Amino acid sequence: MSDKKIGLSSSEALERYQKDGPNVINIEKKKNYFLVFLAQFKNLMIIILLIATVASFVVAILTGIKHNWDFNADKGTLKIELAQPFIILFVIVVNSLIGTVQEIKSDQAVKSLNKLNLTKTKVYRDNKLVNIESTQIVVGDVIMLEAGDVIPADCKIIESSNLYSSQSILTGESLPVKKYQYDNDDEANLPTIERNDHLFSGASITNGHALCEVIGIGTNTEIGKISSLVNKQKKQLSPLQIKLEKLSKVFGYSGIVLFIIAFIIQIILNGVGNIQSTWPAALAAAISLAVAAVPEGLSAFVSIILALGVKNIAKQKAIVKKLSSIETLGSAAIICSDKTGTITKNQMTVVGLWTKDSEGIKQLTDEHKKLLINSILCSTAKINFDEHNKMVEVGDPTETALIRFGLENQFYQAKDYAHYQIKVHPFDSVKKMMSVQIFDENKNTGILIVKGALESLLKISNNQNHDQFINQTKLYADQSYRTLVVGTKPINKLYDDFLEIENDLELQGIIALIDPPREEVIHSVNSAKAAGIKPIMITGDDLNTAKAIAKQVNIYNEKTDLAISSKELNEIDDETLKRDIEKYSVYARMSPKDKMRIIDAWQANHQVVAMTGDGVNDAPALKKADIGCAMGITGTDVAKETADMIIVDDNFATIINSVESGRRIYQTIKKVIQNLLISSVAELLVFIIGLIVMVPIYRHVISTNAEIATKLALINQTPAGLFAKFSLLSAAQLLWINILTHGFPAIALGIQKSKNDVMNVRPYYKYENLFARRMGIDLLWQSCFIALMSLAAYSIGINYAIYSDQIEIFKSFNEIGSSMGFIVLGIAASIHCLNLMSDRSIFLSSIRYYWLIYLSALFSVSLILLVALTGPIASVFRMDEQFVNRSDLVGISLGMGVGIIPAMEIFKLFINFRTHHHLVINEFKMITK
Missing domain, CATH: 1.20.1110.10 (Calcium-transporting ATPase, transmembrane domain)
Structure with missing residues (x-):
């Protein structure tokens, strides 16, 4: 165990590095291209031609003996007999070279799993905080993480403040998870991925900061375990490969x-x-x-x-890594799609505003703008702009969605509020709310803003309009929207104790948010159905949200389709699942093993299965499927490495276009x-x-x-x-x-x-x-x-x-x-x-x-x-x-x-x-x- 104050010494770190190796994830070895060339000669048709070549040389030798090696005898028969084996051999070599070149081009694996770790990390070494490459991190290192950081290794929290981590890369969940150090080990028996005192490699910090101790690197991380699971999957032969293999055998054995x-x-x-x-x-x-x-x-x-x-x-914005993938996609009868980032935008978005006067976002009233500005001020997230003037969101995705909406509708600029004194009471996961005090010394006036769940704010608000808020929140919840309620109260100074003033709030309004479907998905889903293809949603999100999104894009029909959670799926044996697999269109809270089990059931029914996805959690299923399609923009390097095809523009329509091309x-x-x-x-x-x-x-x-x-x-x-x-x-x-x-x-x-x-x-x-x-x-x-x-x-x-x-x-x-x-x-x-x-x-x-x-x-x-x-x-x-x-x-x-x-x-x-x-x-x- 390392010292929590100073971390490891350089000598200790070097010793552990030499023992455990670098903090990278192992990737399958690169193929030897000469062996690839030799492998072409395993083809039965090539073997027959080789036999024909040898036999032709025998004929040429016998002909030479017969004519005493006179090349002009019998109209130059010996020349003809000698030319024939070389012609056959030339055909064999050309055919094998073509096969080799195509297989080399097909081997597009770019060893990109390690790119997740090519970042600098703040580490305590020799009692000093230094920046080192994440590949140099070893077990026992004490590292410092803050909002915006990508977590370089699996680690256990030592100290934290208002810490949230986005684990969508691992679980498919679009919302950040509250993280904190445990005072005791009550949750020691929970699965590692569910422990709130653990941070995981490849995930990111959306809010707060933490001091952590590294407990797993490389293949010993959760990402590494998923990678190992991926590499154990045996890749399916494509339909065309199966048919050509059968055809080759028929003609090959016939030839013999x-x-x-x-x-x-x-x-x-x-x-x-x-x-x-x-x-x-x-x-x-x-x-x-x-x-x-x-x-x-x-x-x-x-x-x-x-x-x-x-x-x-x-040219249609799809990169095919393996030639056979084209035809496989064209034969696809099932498209298993991840929700977050594929069906949806993977970006929380404001979709509803409600105040006592009006509801909607198409026409923003002054009350709507006040509601949004207050919700933005009551947050710790921020949006920066890079050298290309592209938004870079830092912090909780729900809060960045509020800021983005304000910027896009041109009623919020951070500089307009820079002179205010602000005191923050961070989000409390128990109370499900956060508060800020904002004071303008020039005007000697201030305001308390509280943002959070309706049930929490009702307890500390006056009794006005409660029924209206309850009814509207229920309407939003029925549409699977996430809701935030904002309440305010005037203050005349900054208070040290928030509990002293968190009362008698006036509820200002409700903000509804969702990770919305992509605009083009509905048309693409309808096109797929028209072509006799069944689109399916498989997600790590909750069942109600999954059904709501699937219903919006016409994947799910309440009258004809079924939706199922991971818990319900695990209660079904394999034979029953294989028998009833056609009934299900939505799968929620699915683990990587659940996804592979679903694909297994479809493949057991002789269906060609395509799987789309973007996260690390999708990688095993991407490889298990007949064809895996990773997203090019939101897709992780793990997903791209594993997939047979990369959808460059993350557009579901591109998948359908690829099906047509296939x-x-x-x-x-x-x-x-x-x-x-x-x-x-x-x-x-x-x-x-x-x-x-x-x-x-x-x-x-x-x-x-x-x-x-x-x-x-x-x-x-x-x-x-x-x-x-x-x-x-x-x-x-x-x-x-x-x-x-x-x-x-x-x-x-x-x-x-x-x-x-x-x-x-x-x-x-x-x-x-x-x-x-x-x-x-x-x-x-x-x-x-x-x-x-x-x-x-x-x-x-x-x-x-x-x-x-x-x-x-x-x-x-x-x-x-x-x-x-x-x-x-x-x-x-x-x-x-x-x-x-x-x-x-x-x-x-x-x-x-x-x-x-x-x-x-x-x-x-x-x-x-x-x-x-x-x-x-x-x-x-x-x-x-x-x-x-x-x-x-x-x-x-x-x-x-x-x-x-x-x-x-x-x-x-x-x-x-x-x-x-x-x-x-x-x-x-x-x-x-």
Whole structure:
């Protein structure tokens, strides 16, 4: 125990500092970015591509051995086989780098918990009062605190005078708490947070001064315990992460299975014994099929779209710290909002004035002004102005509200009363009143002003108008207003004993105050309800006040909703709470654990929960929720550190705007996923149908046709040897379509803002399949159409070659068919984005509005034609010069490639004919599996 007179010596303080460390709150360690990069390789799709890379190197080695490492043999086959694994590896590295960069950007934790402690504190060291940084404070230090100070550590009061502390940062209470030293330890069994002889780190002194002994620093403070509670919470996967994870597994495992099946089938068809000839071709075909099954760019493109969404939402005054938070907010079915600072302004405000003559604040009478001036003079708070002429309020928030009202209405200036002699009797928490004597020596007159609770002033006033005061106070109380009554009495001198003159007061009037709702909240709440979202208020304030505020902003309806206190909540078991959770719209006097229990109940019902808040007490719930939204202005650093999103302007409307943006982005992501998967599914269908149907058919045709047999003899080849190298599409071709060519339309779709009304549908279910709401059916038939067109083009190319009189063309039958199939598949996949950009016909969609998508489609088609028709590049992608030189084959390929456009136009015409759009105002309904 330190000496209460002199505090610690420097040597004692140093010893304790070395033992306990600095007065800071520990934060989770920063991620190692190299490990983040390595973590990308845990992705199943990346693992499959790595396997494909290794297999491709094996094929290249076997091909090199076969051709004695002659790079010019067999039309430079060895060059092509060596290029393919490097192309796949390049795609893997690029995809992993994109994922790493996005995760680094997502890791926005700025270690700001310690900012609460970066202040100077008056500490007794070596019998002297010195200013030191609060990080240097140790247990046992004796510190001096006064009005306006932020408390740097948990401490116990030694001495105090008229001391009040605002603990809203911890409890959510908007009113200051009376603090004083205990003469005995009667309240020792109370919870620490409820003890009135304790001051807590992060709270502030609103009135009075105190001498205190530090009893807890850093993580051993109440703030530190909440921080530890926050760090123990396991963060929920976002809805999109869950869906993409499932989708990746489906395509990933499919790729592995198909790789094995394709390899076995090829070996069986082409002969088990001929390892040098058959096995490399079989392995190459299996690699191509595995690559076709993997939508390589899926996660990368989704990350890019989300990153672009972050920038767009930032323009709406919301900072998204994690990319997945955008989509999560868009899926939110529940918004749990703190009252103080989020629904309300966190600023006590004068809302009612009553004197015997009139009531109201719109028209201030002389009696109203006298009432307010007297209430201001009977206070110890003050308002200063900083260098930007911004108000800085010091003291009790109720008293600063009175001063602010006087300044804003220009009838009070402190300098006008500076010459008065003032004697103060501080607020007495037992009597619930305070008094001041004001004396003007120039006029030799004075006045006693008493301000406090009505019941206290009635006891010391004359008997005039008591019933009127009682009735009006009740009317204000019914609206959950806090009331102050002011009474006055003339005096002819300053008295030492206030009790001598605190009697026979004339009651002057009543002042009503409240922490009012933000003006924009009602509209935002109504917008949320119209979108099928349930807004909920969770607060540390009392139940009646919470219900009154919730009712004003349309969160709470007495006929349909229930409100509950912490005490009542603790009497309900978890199963009952989960069952009845939908009934409650207001929760009062909630602790951090209560808030997490509420969120647990909603999440147990499969709802996506968003939590808004600004105080330290909100931090555990902010992390527990599917998405935490901290307030940017009034939000504490703890809340901002924990949250997934920061609402810069503290505007509830910004949250709803973010919900809309999240829904719009999710809709866009679904379109992009559909666009990407259509080509992957089409590629799979091409391979599967080609392997199972077309290979046996053409193998039979070539084996039984005499004319073809003659041609085979001329080139010294057998049907088995010819089909040993048979491959519909190469891995390099598929990667070009999936990543480089397909990427630009995907990004353009992601950038393009949808014109659909996304707030006219209910929230997406957290575990709703990505293919729900007709997407799966659309994806399947569109993939089938593109695959059949590609196979048809492939068949045309093969038929042209095998029946050609030119031996060189005959020898290249597989390459010619593959070239035509590649162009049709690539062009169809590239221009399909035009079909997805709008539900309307592309001929009715503005080219000026959708110019970026048109440009991306044109660019992608150009890339397809670049590799198909440019000699040196074409050879790497197995494009044959015999095909390049035939304009008729190229023309057929181009025509079949754009066939998806008229097919989609007919489909849209049919769908739009059947569909009628109605504006429906939604109400919240529990989303079920």
